[in-house]
Amino acid sequence: MLVYVDDIIVTGSSSAAVQTFIAALSSAFLFRDLGWLNAKISPLLPQFPPQVGPALAEPFSDPTRYCQVVGSLQYVTLTRPDLAFAVNRFCQYIHPPQDCHWEDVKRILRYLQSTKDLGMVIRPMTILSLFCLL
Structure with missing residues (x-):
């Protein structure tokens, strides 16, 4: 769980x-x-396709979209701890996100696209493996 x-x-x-x-x-x-739960990253990428555009230090025009993408990325960090720091950082800019933050979030999406075969595998634990952890 x-x-x-x-x-x-x-x-x-x-x-x-x-x-x-x-x-x-x-x-x-x-x-x-x-x-x-669909644990693959692939459904996330078409839902929030990274679109290349200029990075401006202005408020992002669609803060709801920013929140949806960053919220979805939080779940990805369960099996991709390499992204945990960056995603946590972008969670700090939920109110209000700027265009430059959105550009950086799109970089994470592009990174996920190129590394979607990586990640931790969560396997069932046995009583024996549980005792080995203690």
Whole structure:
């Protein structure tokens, strides 16, 4: 289970166990199940295509789009810790983003496009591997 503020990602080697866990959560808490998570970066890139343009120190014309892209990139950092610092930095410019910030966020998207086969793989843990970590 991965928890980020008010979002939870539940994964496991047994679909039945995952569904049982989600049912137990829903009986204790009010939440919305958004279904299967697509962990690939590819759907993110067409949704927010990087468009090349001049970097100006003016307010970005679409702050909602900036927030959506940076918010989506926060989830990418779960398996791409190499981006965590940069994404965190751009989260600090949510209010109000400038054109130069958007240009730099597009650089991250272009980097993701060229390195989309990289990232950490999250594998199920066994009791043995859990004890090895302790």
